[in-house]
Amino acid sequence: MTTIRILIAEDDRQIAEIQRRFVEKLEDVELCGIAHSLEDARDLIEVMAPDLILLDIYFPDGSGLELLRELRARDSSSDVILITAAKEVESLRSALRGGVFDYILKPLVFERLEEAVSRYRDHLRHLSGLVRIAQKEVDVLLPRSSGEPSHTKQPERLPKGIDSITLDKIREVVSSGQQWSAEEVGNAMGASRTTARRYLEFLVGMGELTAEVTYGSVGRPERRYHI
The missing domain is CATH 3.40.50.2300 (Response regulator)
Incomplete structure (x- = not known):
């Protein structure tokens, strides 16, 4: 590698x-x-x-x-x-x-x-691993497919690894207003903690969520997210 x-x-x-x-x-x-x-x-x-x-x-x-x-x-x-x-x-x-x-x-x-x-x-x-590219290869590498319908609701541009469907699920989970950890959000929507964290950090960057660092009983920092 x-x-x-x-x-x-x-x-x-x-x-x-x-x-x-x-x-x-x-x-x-x-x-x-x-x-x-x-x-x-x-x-x-x-x-x-x-x-x-x-x-x-x-x-x-x-x-x-x-x-x-x-x-x-x-x-x-x-x-x-x-x-x-x-x-x-x-x-x-x-x-x-x-x-x-x-x-x-x-x-x-x-x-x-x-x-x-x-x-x-x-x-x-x-x-x-690419020699020549097809559209499916481009769609994997770029954050969104140019073939999506124009009426699809999305941010101005989504970074690599972020899709609108999962983003909407994350928004629905955190809409209650309580504080959530990435693991809790992942469990609630049936996704991994790393996937949930990626979307949560994106929403923090967009100003939709706030993240605070808390420390557990062993002093390990944990980010918790809320509206």
Whole structure:
């Protein structure tokens, strides 16, 4: 299996250290550098050419969204997962327009990063196995099929791994107003915890839900979601 080379771009050194420890726990992944500024990130990207960048938005010397746009403008092969505290819908829209692979809100939970990198690995595996493409292959790789009816109700654009039917089920489950964990939502709708968490985090990014971190009896952090 091909090793995924990851670069961390995060100005907060403590958060960057947490991300480093998380990355080193992942299988078939190599950390190729840590940048604490956009200037350092640009240099490391040019030299190391990482497969995947874990990118913050807020830096003292600019915005990670600017770097994302620069990468796309020069057709960089590096993909980007944004890990940020930015909850503004416009930030999410800008990220989607920039072709971000995923959008994860802080505080980062290891399982959420593990799930995102796993989907990225599947994405690369699928691409590497293609010789010529058919429409069904395109529909797997892109977030939505261009053949969907125009009257289908969806957000402006759904990221990879998000579909409207499951999204509506998630909305129905959490509509009671109580706090839910990803595991509880998954059990309620007959899906896995990782699937439920992916959709819940998307709704948090869209501003439809709020996430709070609580600590159980053994001190393990857990994100709970509510309207």
